[in-house]
Amino acid sequence: MRDLTDRALGTASVRGAGYADIRIVRRLDESIAIKTGRVEGVASGESEGFGVRVLVDGAWGFASSSRLEPAEIDRVAGDAVRIARASATALRRRVELDDRPPARGSYETPVDEDPFALSLETKIASLLEADKSAASVRGVGYTESTYAAQREWKTFAATDGSFTEQTFTHVGSAIEANAIKGDEHQRRSYPDAGGAWNAAGYEFIRGLDLAERAGSIAEESVALLSAPQCPSGQFTIILDPSQLYLQIHESCGHPSELDRVFGTEASYAGTSFLTTDKLDEAFRYGSDLVTIVADATAPGGMGTFGWDDEGVAAQAVPLVQDGIFIGYLSSRETAPRIGRRSGGAMRADGWNRIPLIRMTNINLLPRPGMSLAEIVADTDEGLYLASNRSWSIDDRRLNFQFATEVAYEIKAGQKGRLFKNPTYTGITYDFWRSCDAVGDESSYRMLGTPNCGKGEPGQIGHIGHGVSGARFRNVRVGVGDW
Amino acid sequence: MKARRSSGDGRRVPADWLAIAEETLSLARGEGATQAEALVMAEDAALTRFANSEIHQNVAETNASLNLRFVSGKRVGVASTSRLDRDGLRRVAERAGQIARNVAEGDEVIALPTPDRPIPDLLVAFAEATAEATPELRADGARAVIAAADSAGVTAYGSFATTVETTAVANTLGIRSAGQRTWSQLLTVSMGPDGGSGYAEISAVDAARIDPSAIGREASERARAAANPVAIEPGEWPVVLTEYAVSDILDMLGYLGFSALAVQEERSFVELGKRVGSDLVDIWDDGSDAHGLPMAFDYEGVPKERVQLIEAGICKGVVYDAQRAAKDGVRSTGHGLPAPNPWGPFPLNMLMGAGAASRDDLIGNLERGLLVTRFHYTNPVHPKLAIVTGMTRDGTFLIEGGKIVGPVKNLRYTQSYLDALGGVEAVGSERRCIKGFLGASVVPPVRIASWTFTGATEH
Numbered sequence: 002m003r004d005l006t007d008r009a010l011g012t013a014s015v016r017g018a019g020y021a022d023i024r025i026v027r028r029l030d031e032s033i034a035i036k037t038g039r040v041e042g043v044a045s046g047e048s049e050g051f052g053v054r055v056l057v058d059g060a061w062g063f064a065s066s067s068r069l070e071p072a073e074i075d076r077v078a079g080d081a082v083r084i085a086r087a088s089a090t091a092l093r094r095r096v097e098l099d100d101r102p103p104a105r106g107s108y109e110t111p112v113d114e115d116p117f118a119l120s121l122e123t124k125i126a127s128l129l130e131a132d133k134s135a136a137s138v139r140g141v142g143y144t145e146s147t148y149a150a151q152r153e154w155k156t157f158a159a160t161d162g163s164f165t166e167q168t169f170t171h172v173g174s175a176i177e178a179n180a181i182k183g184d185e186h187q188r189r190s191y192p193d194a195g196g197a198w199n200a201a202g203y204e205f206i207r208g209l210d211l212a213e214r215a216g217s218i219a220e221e222s223v224a225l226l227s228a229p230q231c232p233s234g235q236f237t238i239i240l241d242p243s244q245l246y247l248q249i250h251e252s253c254g255h256p257s258e259l260d261r262v263f264g265t266e267a268s269y270a271g272t273s274f275l276t277t278d279k280l281d282e283a284f285r286y287g288s289d290l291v292t293i294v295a296d297a298t299a300p301g302g303m304g305t306f307g308w309d310d311e312g313v314a315a316q317a318v319p320l321v322q323d324g325i326f327i328g329y330l331s332s333r334e335t336a337p338r339i340g341r342r343s344g345g346a347m348r349a350d351g352w353n354r355i356p357l358i359r360m361t362n363i364n365l366l367p368r369p370g371m372s373l374a375e376i377v378a379d380t381d382e383g384l385y386l387a388s389n390r391s392w393s394i395d396d397r398r399l400n401f402q403f404a405t406e407v408a409y410e411i412k413a414g415q416k417g418r419l420f421k422n423p424t425y426t427g428i429t430y431d432f433w434r435s436c437d438a439v440g441d442e443s444s445y446r447m448l449g450t451p452n453c454g455k456g457e458p459g460q461i462g463h464i465g466h467g468v469s470g471a472r473f474r475n476v477r478v479g480v481g482d483w
Numbered sequence: 484m485k486a487r488r489s490s491g492d493g494r495r496v497p498a499d500w501l502a503i504a505e506e507t508l509s510l511a512r513g514e515g516a517t518q519a520e521a522l523v524m525a526e527d528a529a530l531t532r533f534a535n536s537e538i539h540q541n542v543a544e545t546n547a548s549l550n551l552r553f554v555s556g557k558r559v560g561v562a563s564t565s566r567l568d569r570d571g572l573r574r575v576a577e578r579a580g581q582i583a584r585n586v587a588e589g590d591e592v593i594a595l596p597t598p599d600r601p602i603p604d605l606l607v608a609f610a611e612a613t614a615e616a617t618p619e620l621r622a623d624g625a626r627a628v629i630a631a632a633d634s635a636g637v638t639a640y641g642s643f644a645t646t647v648e649t650t651a652v653a654n655t656l657g658i659r660s661a662g663q664r665t666w667s668q669l670l671t672v673s674m675g676p677d678g679g680s681g682y683a684e685i686s687a688v689d690a691a692r693i694d695p696s697a698i699g700r701e702a703s704e705r706a707r708a709a710a711n712p713v714a715i716e717p718g719e720w721p722v723v724l725t726e727y728a729v730s731d732i733l734d735m736l737g738y739l740g741f742s743a744l745a746v747q748e749e750r751s752f753v754e755l756g757k758r759v760g761s762d763l764v765d766i767w768d769d770g771s772d773a774h775g776l777p778m779a780f781d782y783e784g785v786p787k788e789r790v791q792l793i794e795a796g797i798c799k800g801v802v803y804d805a806q807r808a809a810k811d812g813v814r815s816t817g818h819g820l821p822a823p824n825p826w827g828p829f830p831l832n833m834l835m836g837a838g839a840a841s842r843d844d845l846i847g848n849l850e851r852g853l854l855v856t857r858f859h860y861t862n863p864v865h866p867k868l869a870i871v872t873g874m875t876r877d878g879t880f881l882i883e884g885g886k887i888v889g890p891v892k893n894l895r896y897t898q899s900y901l902d903a904l905g906g907v908e909a910v911g912s913e914r915r916c917i918k919g920f921l922g923a924s925v926v927p928p929v930r931i932a933s934w935t936f937t938g939a940t941e942h
Binding site for chain 1: 536866
């Protein structure tokens with residue numbers, strides 16, 4: 002591999018690059034989709050290629066190809082330099098990178114049971130059993146069950162002498178039951194609709210106990226058809242981890258991305274209300290109970306690695322400490338602009354995309370005191386919301402609205418009857434300031450988002466979220482009756 | 484799609500990719516496939532991105548992959564690879580065969596399509612100017628948008644993309660489809676110092692037909708007009724939606740309901756003959772219409788048919804791929820996606836019929852309402868009723884007495900898109916091609932009697 006990386010970096014330098022890096026990436030994917038007891042699709046994908054990123058006269062250029070051949074490496078490195086020169090014709094601020102020691106070494110996701118070594122037959126049979134269990138419940142219209150695994154081998158080299166080799170393994174699985182009657186369509190899923198994903202081997206899938214949970218999930222989807230509409234008004238709500246992880250993702254993770262703060266995502270997903278003046282003024286993002294960390298070293302998280310795609314070592318960066326906003330997700334280009342060093346959050350979706358600032362594992366740290374069950378027991382009246390169904394947030398990450406698959410009424414510390422079609426809405430910092438309980442370590446688990454979109458051309462990111470559930474007071478619930 | 488015979492510079496042309504697909508079929512037969520389909524997707528794509536009125540990201544990609552659907556009786560396996568040499572193709576055939584042998588036999592016959600009609604030679608799908616676009620051309624475009632922003636005292640953000648896509652499909656039942664298409668997209672958000680932002684976008688087959696200065700002026704003027712927005716109360720408001728907002732409605736309806744699979748699974752709002760829009764609403768899918776970004780055939784190699792989805796407000800049809808068509812006893816309309824495809828067919832080339840209203844008519848005949856430039860982060864809340872939530876963005880204005888009287892802060896809505904179609908009371912006479920999350924749509928601006936805004940934000 003060294004000969005290829007040396008060739009790319011050498012060509013880029015000779016053509017005029019002041020800095021260059023190359024990533025050679027090979028990715029293996031496997032997926033199983035089952036619908037209502039029938040194997041709908043089983044697929045295996047293999048992709049490899051390389052991308053060369055260069056700085057010429059303070060301007061970026063990037064080119065990539067799936068043909069991993071010496072002549073193609075020369076062409077692509079040359080194209081990257083030409084592209085950078087074109088960038089330089091519309092440049093107002095030269096790019097300056099922060100210093101970091103050259104990155105050298107290797108990293109591999111810890112895996113107990115290799116998902117790619119396990120027979121396909123075993124994996125299909127296990128998922129089929131869970132799916133059939135859900136589909137056999139009377140009243141269920143259709144079921145969907147999914148399993149996916151991804152392994153990525155990544156070699157990174159840069160003109161400063163960096164050379165790292167990393168291997169990542171991510172797995173995820175979920176079951177979903179759908180009940181339909183007239184215009185009413187209710188869904189229940191487990192562990193959540195996006196699938197539970199971890200950086201791990203097949204041992205993680207076994208631990209989900211999909212077949213055990215399938216029946217009760219399916220029964221709930223049918224029960225929701227005749228459940229009352231979730232009431233509207235101001236409520237105390239408790240968010241199950243299957244919803245809270247996405248609340249963290251949308252309202253803390255994305256607005257903490259420093260490239261977004263500087264406007265470089267403005268033409269796509271927007272900017273951020275967490276402008277740099279809020280860092281200076283110690284902005285109160287949430288209540289004292291809210292501490293959020295971007296931790297690229299967290300076990301099981303899909304945002305865990307050895308080095309990011311700029312060769313910055315993995316680290317834990319506090320974003321919110323005891324409710325006060327104190328840090329960003331950052332890169333070698335953006336961090337120096339606020340007088341800091343890169344927090345190591347640059348990640349690219351495969352060989353054909355540039356690294357962007359992406360969430361690593363954005364974790365709401367557990368608080369000693371009450372487990373999630375004890376928080377429920379501590380609540381006189383309220384709603385317990387679980388499993389995300391819909392999400393939306395404005396282009397500065399302030400006004401959000403989420404829908405969940407189900408709400409359970411809470412009365413006198415007990416979870417009771419089901420409500421259908423729950424939604425809740427708010428303004429990000431008002432919402433987090435209303436948090437008055439966070440679950441303890443016993444309720445804490447690592448979830449993940451395998452489909453986080455960002456950038457143009459589009460990139461899909463694998464993000465981790467450590468979460469234990471939390472309670473919020475005086476939240477607006479309900480926006481309609483259907 | 485245009486089938487170029489030779490590029491003259493050593494690059495592969497559609498016939499080369501078709502030969503690779505055929506070679507893979509032969510390898511699949513050797514592995515015991517009773518039927519097989521090989522799909523090659525190749526692209527040369529480039530995108531120049533600008534923010535804070537400078538180019539900050541600038542990328543190019545040369546990519547090709549092969550997707551093999553391997554059928555063994557009622558068993559099917561799918562494997563893909565980006566390694567298109569002989570060894571890579573042999574390995575993909577082995578992997579697909581291994582999957583097929585491990586999958587339990589299904590209860591449905593696997594329906595690969597057969598060649599039952601000719602593929603149109605869509606010359607309008609390809610433009611040399613897009614295929615030959617250089618980094619310098621895209622930088623010129625970015626600079627023109629930035630210059631327009633500078634002139635208006637605002638800052639430019641956006642992207643300029645040019646792409647050549649080559650698709651080749653071969654199957655063991657005789658499908659042989661290959662061709663190239665191009666598309667280009669320029670979009671920009673302008674942001675001013677007083678809280679105003681504006682948007683403009685255009686997509687076209689031919690990059691030479693895109694006028695970056697005009698797009699830059701449109702967004703910049705909108706940003707200037709949107710400065711110092713005031714808060715208004717959410718609630719029911721009549722609205723005029725620009726083409727950008729209307730494209731989201733078509734995309735979402737296509738995603739939720741215009742697929743035969745959605746109907747078969749009873750999760751679609753579509754019932755043939757049911758009224759879902761006002762008389763002014765005509766929506767169809769047509770892969771050959773030169774106003775959009777044409778495609779001659781789908782990812783199963785089936786020529787695309789024009790499918791009327793809504794006519795004068797009445798549901799008229801849905802789109803099919805081979806598998807869903809077999810289930811309903813009809814033929815594929817040419818809307819299949821690459822296998823494996825649990826999502827079903829999708830309309831990727833939707834158009835909405837133009838009306839008679841000028842832009843001035845749409846606003847001039849509204850006593851009090853809102854002009855919405857675009858929607859942001861939309862997501863279904865109740866799929867079967869097509870109830871969607873989202874935000875307004877990049878230029879929302881109050882209309883009073885038939886005139887725009889000033890900008891307002893952005894609002895959240897929770898609105899049935901079907902009710903919105905039912906409330907269409909005027910349709911613009913000019914349409915624009917907008918690239919969305921489901922292909923590209925050609926849409927006019929519209930005026931709608933009522934839109935349900937359910938929240939507000941700070942800007």
